[in-house]
Amino acid sequence: xxxxxxxxxxxxxxxxxxxxxxxxxxxxxxxxxxxxxxxxxxxxxxxxxxxxxxxxxxxxxxxxxxxxxxxxxxxxxxxxxxxxxxxxxxxxxxxxxxxxxxxxxxxxxxxxxxxxxxxxxxxxxxxxxxxxxxxxxxxxxxxxxxxxxxxxxxxxxxxxxxxxxxxxxxxxxxxxxxxxxxxxxxxxxxxxxxxxxxxxxxxxxxxxxxxxxxxxxxxxxxxxxxxxxxxxxxxxxxxxxxxxxxxxxxxxxxxxxxxxxxxxxxxxxxxxxxxxxxxxxxxxxxxxxxxxxxxxxxxxx
Numbered sequence: 289x290x291x292x293x294x295x296x297x298x299x300x301x302x303x304x305x306x307x308x309x310x311x312x313x314x315x316x317x318x319x320x321x322x323x324x325x326x327x328x329x330x331x332x333x334x335x336x337x338x339x340x341x342x343x344x345x346x347x348x349x350x351x352x353x354x355x356x357x358x359x360x361x362x363x364x365x366x367x368x369x370x371x372x373x374x375x376x377x378x379x380x381x382x383x384x385x386x387x388x389x390x391x392x393x394x395x396x397x398x399x400x401x402x403x404x405x406x407x408x409x410x411x412x413x414x415x416x417x418x419x420x421x422x423x424x425x426x427x428x429x430x431x432x433x434x435x436x437x438x439x440x441x442x443x444x445x446x447x448x449x450x451x452x453x454x455x456x457x458x459x460x461x462x463x464x465x466x467x468x469x470x471x472x473x474x475x476x477x478x479x480x481x482x483x484x485x486x487x488x489x490x491x492x493x494x495x496x497x498x499x500x501x502x503x504x505x506x507x508x509x510x511x512x513x514x515x516x517x518x519x520x521x522x523x524x525x526x527x528x529x530x531x532x533x534x535x536x537x538x539x540x541x542x543x544x545x546x547x548x549x550x551x552x553x554x555x556x557x558x559x560x561x562x563x564x565x566x567x568x569x570x571x572x573x574x575x576x577x578x579x580x581x582x583x584x585x586x587x588x589x
Contacts, residue, residue: 300503302482304376304416304457306359306574307519308503311512313360313372316341318502322362324495325478326370328471329412329453331434336364357571358389367407369393376416380580383419383435383452386411390450408448414478418458431460431475464490474499526570530578533561562586 301308313322319339327335339362360372371389375382390411397406421427435452438445457479460472467473473491477499487500501507508516558579565575566589576583 298482299485299505300481300500301505301516303478303503304374304414305520306374306523307516308482309359309374309414310519311508311516312502315502315512318498321498321502322360322372324499325474326372326410326412328474329432329455330410331436331451331453334410336368336370338365339363339370342369357573361393369397369407369409371409371411372414373411374414374416375577377578378417379577381582382413382417385577386413386452387450390452394450408451410451410453413452413454415454415456416458416479418456419454427459431456432471464488470495477503526565526574526578529561529565533558533579559589563589 301311303309303312312318323336323339326339330336342361342363344358344361358371359374362370364370371393373386373389379385390409394406394409398404419433421433427433433454433456436445437449455475455478457475460475460479462472462476464473464476467476467490470493473496477491477496481500481503487497491497491500505513505516558581562575562579562581562585565578566572566586572583572586575581575586579586
């Protein structure tokens with residue numbers, strides 16, 4: 289019998305939600321959990337033994353003087369940087385945004401010295417959506433993809449520089465009994481843990497016990513619980529606004545009866561939603577992620 293049930297009271301956080309992700313990854317008491325998730329998704333032969341938390345807010349380009357924010361960032365003992373981003377819904381330029389985020393961190397290290405021998409940057413995307421692959425037949429039963437700089441013909445890797453790693457959870461539809469290894473079991477928890485009411489018998493290894501404990505809402509202290517509830521309330525309100533904007537855009541497009549009208553209606557709705565969220569002080573990177581508008585377009589509003 290499948291162990292996932294629909295329940296009224298949610299016990300574990302949804303790690304693909306902003307609030308749930310921050311409650312787990314942003315809590316320094318969960319350092320061991322964070323390292324376990326990162327290590328499972330790193331390229332073969334790579335492993336982080338210890339991390340120090342790094343600021344998630346950083347200054348943007350001088351001409352804009354705007355800050356941008358990562359979902360999570362830490363540094364390993366070998367000075368490598370690890371960025372973890374969550375993406376629950378499709379985004380048109382998701383891959384380019386990840387490259388931009390990782391490149392900023394990599395370039396910032398170059399500017400600190402005269403040499404270009406800087407440690408690599410790993411960006412891990414926990415995705416509730418999927419990547420569009422040109423040859424889907426090659427991705428059967430594969431849920432983790434890795435992108436980096438390699439020679440086209442031989443696949444030769446000159447140096448470790450920037451790695452973009454995606455865990456595509458939308459395509460991961462295995463039941464727990466079908467999971468073959470610890471990586472698949474971890475992906476199962478990230479995708480389905482919020483639906484469970486207790487830790488399943490097949491997931492009692494110490495690494496998974498700690499992940500369930502970190503996600504267990506009743507274990508939160510009062511301050512953390514209040515912060516989590518506020519983050520989730522803001523996220524639900526924000527998602528509601530975005531969904532309403534998208535529906536309004538589709539409606540206006542149908543009334544026009546032409547592709548131009550539909551596009552114009554969608555753009556108007558996106559712009560109005562972006563204006564409202566800017567007024568509420570929502571981070572521009574998050575507005576761009578939800579509306580599909582570029583950072584420059586939002587800044588001009």
